[in-house]
Amino acid sequence: KVYTDYFYDEADFDKNHFRYKNLHIPDGIEAQPLAVPPVLKPDKEEGNDVWFTIESMEGETPFLPGSKTKTWGYNAPFLGQTMVLKTGQHVHVTLKNSLKELTTYHWHGMEVPGPYIDGSCHAPVYPGEEKEIEFTVEQPAALTWLHAHPCPSTAAQVWMGLAMGVVITDDHEAELPIPKAYGKDEFPIVLQDRVFHEDNQFDYRADYDPMGVFGDTPLINGVIKPYIDVTTQKVRLLFLGGTNRREWRLHFDNDLVMTQIAGDDSFLAHPVKMTKLLVGPGERLQVIVDFSDYKEGDIVNLYTDDFKLIEFRIHHFEKDDSVLPDTLFTPEDPVVADDAVVRKVTMDDHDKINGKQYSMQRIDMKAEVNHAEYWDVTNTNSKSHGMLHPFHIHGAHFLVVSRNGQTPNPNEIGVYKDTIEVAPQETVRLKVIFPKEGIFMYHCHIIEHEDAGMMANILIVDPTKPEPHYDLMDMETL
Ligand code: C2O
Ligand code: CU
Ligand code: CU
Known part of the structure; x- marks a missing residue:
């Protein structure tokens, strides 16, 4: 089919809403080969450990004839290089900020502890500063990404160029x-x-x-x-x-x-x-x-x-008879406990979750690590004036269970996701699991909505351990 x-x-x-802009190609632009970001070289590798440095920096990029554009990037003038990690590796990263303002380094799609390693707005790296983080890759092959995430200027920093791909590989992928x-x-x-x-x-x-x-x-x-x-x-x-x-x-x-x-x-x-x-x-x-x-x-x-x-x-190519197997992946489908509450999350207007704008110091939900739960995520926009809101959760992956009680889209079945489009007046049921502890954010990934407050914090705890204290940023400490 x-x-x-x-x-x-x-x-x-x-394209039907809100000051949509059509795309165009400016005058005088010739076709160019697609730029393929180079693979980021590790500083050092020792057995299972690997060290990288990621530097946020200013640069200049010749997009158009005439003046170069002032841009930002990670070890590059604009965007970055592709970081390639292997499942099982222990990764050490030096996060270096050579910009004139604070930034954070968020690993979107990576299952690492929050909030400091996850790199949300609670993990600032100030201008001229370097921070060391380390984590173990414990998830299957995927394309994840790194982007800036300071509150409330994530959108502006990403616009300048602070985003790059982080590819996770594993033995299973190698065999496919x-x-x-x-x-x-x-x-x-x-x-x-x-x-x-x-x-x-x-x-x-x-x-x-x-x-x-x-x-x-x-x-x-x-x-x-x-x-x-x-x-x-x-x-x-x-x-x-x-x-x-x-x-x-x-x-x-x-x-x-x-x-x-x-x-x-x-x-x-x-x-x-x-x-x-x-x-x-x-x-x-x-x-x-x-x-x-x-x-x-x-x-x-x-x-x-x-x-x-x-x-x-x-161009000329050799015949390729390789056949894609019918089964590419077997997702774990954890059981949700009978007494687990179904979380209700609403995305409201363009700037609120559950009726509230984001507050850095407020913990909006609390849940247990490695404990599957259903989340019913609703876009409360009206059918006539609403838009698709891409809902994202940090430090978690989810399976899509249903859309308005019906079967989800064919390409979101049997796959771990962390970001999903929710249509006006739609409720999407997700089966969510957080494999790591910490404070994580969940939000709309239209970045202006996130910066405006369509975002919230969740605390993930291990009930067998004393609850750690997390220092959270607030607008004043910025
Ligand atoms: Cu791409 Cu808070 O995320
Ligand atoms: Cu994220
Ligand atoms: Cu939104």
Whole structure:
């Protein structure tokens, strides 16, 4: 079976609401090869231990003809390098801040203790400062990501460029017959958009919109008009929804099929074939595309809505008869205790959770580590004036149980997720598990909504241990 829709009501799409900006390619821009971020080199490796340094820095990036754009990045002028970790590794990271303002380093999708290692707004690294963190990777292969998360300027810092991919690999992935030659048949694709102002500069304040900031120019791994040279029959694309606000509705020429193999935090139990793919802010979806029906010299385009995003230039390739197994992953499906409360979480307006704006010092919920619970997450926006809100939980993964009591979308079954689109007047039931202790945030991943207060704190405890004390930031200590 091949699915041919986005699984959401067209009326709820961002393009129908709130000062939507169409994408365009500025004059004088030539197609360029898709930039593939280099793999971040460890400082040191010793047995199972690996050391990295991640430096937030200022830089300049030549996006447009004329002046370079002032940007920020991680060990790079804009965005960063790809960090590759292996399940089981013990990772030491030096977090270095060479910016002029405080930032934090949030591991979105990584199951690490909160709040200091998780890198939420409670874990500031001040200008000129360095902090050491360490954690063990105890989760399956996935594309996770690192981004800045200070309150209330996450959106502005991500807009400047503080985001990069963190790929987790494991032995199971190594055995799967899927493309995995990074930069040759496997490409991370960070989907973003920006506005260029006078002298080719970003101006986040000028573009600010409480409903979420749109760019009018695509930046795909930092490239405005990218192409990919296809030299193998099958190509694996690791999409990351890196936008503050924009949803991506991806489809190829001739409705070329995308076979989704992975979601946010794991492979899918079973591959799902689709011609259309919606990628929301914060989400990651991995697909395999098979170009066997094309030949050298052909061009196949990837679009978002009707906008041409990436050109795939077909070169000579060898025949690839590899067959994807029917089962890619066996998720653990923990039992929810009979007496467990069903958590009710509402996303209200564009700036509240359960009717309240975020407060750094308030603990909104408390739960036990490694204890599965149902969360009923409701988008209370009206059908006529609402929007999709991508709900995200730090330090956790969840299985999607139902949408308004019905079967979830085919590509969210049997996969660990941490971010999920919830439509107006919809309740999504999640089975949530936190494998690590600490204080974590859950929020809408339209970053302006999160900064405006559509966010809350949860304390995860181990009842067999004394409750630790966590120092939480407040607006004054900032
Ligand atoms: Cu990408 Cu608070 O998260
Ligand atoms: Cu996160
Ligand atoms: Cu939202």
